Amino acid sequence: METKKLIEQIRSKKSFLCIGLDVDINKIPNHLLHETDPIFEFNKAIIDATHHLAVAYKPNIAFYEAFGIKGWEALKKTIDYINENYPELFTIADAKRGDIGNTSTMYAKAFFEDMEFDSVTIAPYMGKDSVEPFLAFKDKHTILLALTSNEGAFDFQTLQVDEKPLYQRVLETSKTYNNSENLMYVVGATKAEYLKEIRAIVPESFLLVPGVGAQGGSLEDVCKYGMTSNIGLLINSSRGIIYASNDEDFAEVAAKKAQEMQQQMAAFL
């Protein structure tokens, strides 16, 4: 998807909400467990109930890989369902991949060509030749981990490298990669106080921001310090929306939670 289509969607829905589809079979309502594919049925119900309030969906691949072939089938069916029924939605494979060049090309083919995602999250640690194979795909987006939401982010990402924190080096160096216009970055909502420095380096890039709700990040602070003239933000919530109820009304309650977030976002647009 072209970035301008994503921006148009954000403006028309007055939302930059990304819903995380981190589906754990142990947390989904009992009545779905009788279905042939409970994970897909759960996702379908959440998507149908929330698609008008969100602009993006982010399945975290770990939750599907954990279920082997059935998990991959549920993931593929979910993405096909979105692409066929709601083609305006932006899809993110939260896979955190990256390897030597020829292997990265295979990861890129898997997520962009076979699974038909619009974007994939990538770890920058292996550098240029591990990231550029993803960037080579036109109208697909590579979302590089910059400053993550977890406590362990301080182990490496904020360490000084040639007098600058490593996450700033990641941002600066990635801008020199071929097709860097296809880059977006992950910045945790729990790190909102770093957004000013981040925007000084990547003033217009889209940021995927996880960590609101369960992890304690503030949507308001992210909007205050991270928003650009083209919005430039996709704020993710996974557990806070999809597990707001584990009863038969789960999709309806998820929609209420999504609407609360959408309304908070609309106030900034």
Ligand SMILES: O=c1ccn([C@@H]2O[C@H](COP(=O)(O)O)[C@@H](O)[C@H]2O)c(=O)[nH]1
């Ligand atoms: O820095 C990061 C990068 C990725 N994530 C992922 O986002 C969601 C957050 O889920 P919540 O339930 O809304 O906390 C999850 O898939 C993480 O693996 C992140 O949290 N932080």
